Amino acid sequence: MTEYLIHSKRCFIDNQFIEATLHIKNGKIFKIFSGSYHDNNMPFQDYGNLIVMPGIIDAHVHINEPGREDWEGFDTATKAAAVGGVTTLIEMPLNASPVTTNSKAFKLKQEASKDKLHVNCGFYGGTIPSNSNDIEDLIQDGVFGIKGFLTHSGIDEFPNVSKEDLEAIAPILKKHNIPLLLHCELSDDKVPEVINPKNYQEYLNSRPQHWETNAIDLALDIQKRFDIKVHIVHLSASEGIERIKKRKQETNKLTVETCAHYLYFNAESILDESTIYKCAPPIREKENNNKLWNFLLEDGFNFLASDHSPAPPERKQLESGDFFKAWGGISGLQFTLPILFTEGKKRGLSTEKLIVLLTKRPAEFLGIEHKKGNLIAGFDADITVWDDTETYKISKDSIQHKHKATPYLNKMVFGKVIHTFVNGVQVVENSKLKSLQQGQLLLKSR
Structure with a gap:
């Protein structure tokens, strides 16, 4: 999907939660619509009440x-x-x-x-x-x-x-x-x-x-x-x-x-x-x-x-x-x-x-605030979607680090990451890896 829509009642835009629809195109946030916006030519991801944030x-x-x-x-x-x-x-x-x-x-x-x-x-x-x-x-x-x-x-x-x-x-x-x-x-x-x-x-x-x-x-x-x-x-x-x-x-x-x-x-x-x-x-x-x-x-x-x-x-x-x-x-x-x-x-x-x-x-x-860290039209479509109501225990089989030894193991926590988008590509779907090698090498421009 190079072009699609993401909707949530709680998109984090301008430091607050609002209902909005993000139009993602070619790895960027192309446009942001207030409220719910549909276009029959584009897939529509409805995330309901999940938090959609940078x-x-x-x-x-x-x-x-x-x-x-x-x-x-x-x-x-x-x-x-x-x-x-x-x-x-x-x-x-x-x-x-x-x-x-x-x-x-x-x-x-x-x-x-x-x-x-x-x-x-x-x-x-x-x-x-x-x-x-x-x-x-x-x-x-x-x-x-x-x-x-x-x-x-x-x-x-x-x-x-x-x-x-x-x-x-x-x-x-x-x-x-x-x-x-x-x-x-x-x-x-x-x-x-x-x-x-x-x-x-x-x-x-x-x-x-x-x-x-x-x-x-x-x-x-x-x-x-x-x-x-x-x-x-x-x-x-x-x-x-x-x-x-x-x-x-x-x-x-x-x-x-x-x-x-x-x-x-x-x-x-x-x-x-x-x-x-x-x-x-x-x-x-x-x-x-x-x-x-x-x-x-x-x-x-x-x-x-x-x-x-x-x-x-x-x-x-x-x-x-x-x-x-x-x-x-x-x-x-x-x-x-x-x-x-x-x-x-x-x-x-x-x-x-x-x-x-x-x-x-x-x-x-x-010094990358002109392209990352905010949901703004023109910015890179790096997006995290999470459920702030979900409670779960951090388990060994969920850990992606090379070694599973961490002091956070078996802790009960709130807030589960459900979907992750990197440069407009969904890399995590329903808390599982979906698409790999979508990251870019970043060099500080001189």
Whole structure:
């Protein structure tokens, strides 16, 4: 079907739900009709009271291909994305091997994604101490931003950068108006000695809030002195909120995200040896996470993401239960919408606000708001259709990720993705994959 009509009593248009009919033609939203509109020459999809909204844009995903396809890969990750209503994702420069820190590695990654993209996919480049001369090439090649770590990344081939490294590349980022994305943890030796590595509280204590706030202070200093775009990924420390708020009042070049797992889980409910919950920065206490929710409800976060960072069960140390040896990453690309919708219902988060945080806002951050993130005539027909009344249990057989191990397994959630359209093609029908390889490679236009 290259031309057809989609109708719902609840299309999300201009930040509100209205009855409308979308005329889809050649991969784009050709026209939008108010109310119900029929044309005998075109198929008419009537979705009744289901929510029809722009496809979700996940701007923080680790796919790990090439080199670590046994962790995840483009095929499985983008299938999971499609089933979860994610129509566009941006992939991080690690944990592929080689890491995406120069043009050659970036071309290898694009090649690796060939014939495996079931949703649209763009990429970030990486900054490490030795590649300041490669940053401009990566930008020219079309990355959407440059990502760096201020503490050990977990893999040796992607070492953390120093303040001096960031000062060296800041003028290049300024010249091209490209964001610097920072993993904000700055490690020091002010942490207690580990007595029981299987104890979650000990793992939590090993990555204290001040690691995050010290790193945020460094990030804000770089942002201010060089007047560049800086994006703080996966904020987990509520002690960072006030300094972020203050700087945001002074500039529109500072952005911040958090992730579903920091909003859904709490340290108090994580049992010892439950390494499936390990991530960095860690899932913190209930009181901390309530403050993240308050910040979200006050429009503090620019957007929300999954930080999907999967690994094989043995890398997660699921048998040993050792938090200090386990890979730190949550597998959750497929479940961002139902997890946030379920918890948001309890917190007073409106569905309208949630949709904007998953669609329009990440599109703006990535500079693709002229073609994605909204249901507007002329935009790409990336569309997610979901039932906000359906309750279901996340089951192993529904998981499209390469590995089924996820802390969301067996959770009862609200909100089921029913249909997904990517570039005008229906890729998911009745929550099942229908048409593959419809995603496009996205490069940031220079």
